[in-house]
Amino acid sequence: MPLTGEQIIGHQLIRGQGRELLAINPATEEAIPAPVFNCASANLVNQACELADQAFDSLRSTSPERRAQLLEAIADGIVGLGATLLERAHSESGLPLARLEGERGRTVGQLRLFASVLRQGRWQQATFDSALPDRAPLPRPDLRMCKVALGPVVVFGASNFPLAFSVAGGDTASALAAGCPVIVKAHRAHLGTSELVGRVIQQAVQQLELPEGTFSLVVGDGNDVGQQLVSHPAVKAVGFTGSRSGGLALLRAAAARAEPIPVYAEMSSVNPVFLLPGALAARAETIAAGFADALALGAGQFCTNPGILLAVAGPELETFVARAGACLADKASQTMLTAGIHQAYLTGLQRIAAQPDTALVAAGQPPSGATQAQGHLYRTTFANVAANPQLLEEVFGPAAIVISCQSVDQMLAFARSLDGQLTATLQLTEQDLEVARSLVQTLEKKAGRLLVNGFPTGVEVCDAMVHGGPFPATSDSRSTSVGSTAIERFLRPVCYQNLPDALLPDALKQDNPLQIWRQLDGVATAPLG
Numbered sequence: 001m002p003l004t005g006e007q008i009i010g011h012q013l014i015r016g017q018g019r020e021l022l023a024i025n026p027a028t029e030e031a032i033p034a035p036v037f038n039c040a041s042a043n044l045v046n047q048a049c050e051l052a053d054q055a056f057d058s059l060r061s062t063s064p065e066r067r068a069q070l071l072e073a074i075a076d077g078i079v080g081l082g083a084t085l086l087e088r089a090h091s092e093s094g095l096p097l098a099r100l101e102g103e104r105g106r107t108v109g110q111l112r113l114f115a116s117v118l119r120q121g122r123w124q125q126a127t128f129d130s131a132l133p134d135r136a137p138l139p140r141p142d143l144r145m146c147k148v149a150l151g152p153v154v155v156f157g158a159s160n161f162p163l164a165f166s167v168a169g170g171d172t173a174s175a176l177a178a179g180c181p182v183i184v185k186a187h188r189a190h191l192g193t194s195e196l197v198g199r200v201i202q203q204a205v206q207q208l209e210l211p212e213g214t215f216s217l218v219v220g221d222g223n224d225v226g227q228q229l230v231s232h233p234a235v236k237a238v239g240f241t242g243s244r245s246g247g248l249a250l251l252r253a254a255a256a257r258a259e260p261i262p263v264y265a266e267m268s269s270v271n272p273v274f275l276l277p278g279a280l281a282a283r284a285e286t287i288a289a290g291f292a293d294a295l296a297l298g299a300g301q302f303c304t305n306p307g308i309l310l311a312v313a314g315p316e317l318e319t320f321v322a323r324a325g326a327c328l329a330d331k332a333s334q335t336m337l338t339a340g341i342h343q344a345y346l347t348g349l350q351r352i353a354a355q356p357d358t359a360l361v362a363a364g365q366p367p368s369g370a371t372q373a374q375g376h377l378y379r380t381t382f383a384n385v386a387a388n389p390q391l392l393e394e395v396f397g398p399a400a401i402v403i404s405c406q407s408v409d410q411m412l413a414f415a416r417s418l419d420g421q422l423t424a425t426l427q428l429t430e431q432d433l434e435v436a437r438s439l440v441q442t443l444e445k446k447a448g449r450l451l452v453n454g455f456p457t458g459v460e461v462c463d464a465m466v467h468g469g470p471f472p473a474t475s476d477s478r479s480t481s482v483g484s485t486a487i488e489r490f491l492r493p494v495c496y497q498n499l500p501d502a503l504l505p506d507a508l509k510q511d512n513p514l515q516i517w518r519q520l521d522g523v524a525t526a527p528l529g
């Protein structure tokens with residue numbers, strides 16, 4: 001599939017009339033000469049939104065089975081791109097091929113997960129409260145509820161997951177599953193990768209004869225296209241992963257509309273690790289090695305990267321710090337996703353280094369390229385963090401701070417003062433359970449996922465996953481962007497009172513034509529047969 005650099009507007013490929021862009025190889029900082037991409041003009045963005053609006057009624061009325069087939073066709077198409085996709089993503093992102101192969105597996109797995117969610121049917125949450133005609137003093141009508149699609153969704157591709165959080169990533173898969181047309185704004189950092197995947201989706205939509213506006217992909221750089229998309233009246237929800245400033249700007253744009261809409265923005269998180277005294281005494285060196293591995297993984301460019309670790313001061317903490325520093329010192333520097341993200345990383349390191357009473361423990365192997373990130377491990381004290389809260393701002397990359405506390409009470413106080421997080425980790429043994437219980441009570445108010453004796457990088461795609469959390473980790477703590485319940489962001493409930501069968505959606509028809517699980521007068525009920 002030769003790349004053209006054109007925008008995907010429904011069934012068409014159209015050259016943008018905006019500024020020219022070339023993809024950049026972050027490892028060499030050289031432009032990739034072909035193709036030339038152009039930013040979308042306001043007209044093209046409008047066309048994509050209008051088409052999505054026109055497609056909505058038809059798409060939301062398709063059977064769940066048909067949308068499942070769409071998701072599977074997209075998954076097959078992505079696999080069918082073979083090495084072409086991996087090599088393009090490698091040259092645009094600097095991410096190693098093995099990592100991208102794993103990410104492709106995750107992307108395809110997500111699409112197939114949502115296909116199975118659609119077939120199983122619980123996502124519609126079909127609920128029946130039977131009529132009670134003889135109830136006194138007033139009879140109860142027949143009441144039925146199910147979830148319906150929200151409307152066209154704009155998805156912002158994330159720089160740090162060119163496949164799994166981008167054009168056919170979790171936001172797109174869950175929105176299409178819900179029956180929402182999707183307009184993706186390609187991330188500037190992987191334009192060709194976006195086009196390859198976008199063309200696969202376009203073909204799958206055509207093969208399945210779904211409405212033209214089911215999917216579009218537009219290119220922009222410099223906020224205009226993103227602002228226009230979020231402000232367009234046809235758009236009913238937004239999925240975003242990126243910087244806190246970008247997420248907040250989109251939230252403001254969405255709130256300023258005549259009709260405000262939800263923005264599901266995943267922004268920043270330092271993912272604290274609480275190393276409790278029993279675990280510190282029993283496994284300081286092992287945990288140190290695991291921590292350094294998690295910190296350096298993927299040049300630290302995971303939203304779940306552990307950026308903060310707390311433990312009580314003492315000789316065992318010194319053992320931990322020495323071992324973690326030694327492990328990090330062995331780690332090679334790695335190419336970051338873009339020159340801008342690398343520059344932001346250097347600025348973040350300078351900000352940490354400028355704080356009083358904050359010492360560098362160790363740095364990784366020196367960089368051998370201009371955009372390579374060298375791992376950095378710092379240490380400071382609880383008292384110093386309390387006085388210098390800038391130390392707790394996310395530094396996107398392989399940098400972390402060990403915070404030494406005088407007591408577990410200080411660790412608890414730290415937990416109470418935390419901002420919202422995607423994850424919080426406890427390293428513990430049996431003897432730590434009492435303090436762990438207090439920590440869990442606090443941390444479940446602060447984070448979307450709590451984990452014990454592991455590290456937060458590595459987000460399983462499954463039914464029980466929550467990849468979310470209170471602000472600023474995300475803009476809406478009631479939802480997840482990973483796992484099957486991510487579909488709920490793009491649905492809303494409708495109650496049908498006394499509607500005859502002929503007017504009800506299939507999920508609520510009396511004879512259960514979709515053969516799905518339903519709740520009948522308070523009882524979860526399997527389909528017959």
Ligand code: NAP
Pocket residue numbers: 156157158159160185186187188220221222223224225226227241242243244245246247249250266267268269302303304340341344345395396
């Ligand atoms: P970004 O700057 O937030 O950009 C992400 C997307 O949002 C781009 O498509 C961008 O479009 C759009 N956008 C940003 N600000 C906008 C605005 N004011 N109005 C309209 N659209 C806007 O994120 P990034 O480029 O991926 O990386 C920058 C920094 O974000 C990183 O250094 C890191 O700190 C953070 N980041 C965090 C995570 C995480 O998971 N925590 C992941 C990725 C990045 P334009 O290109 O058109 O501006």
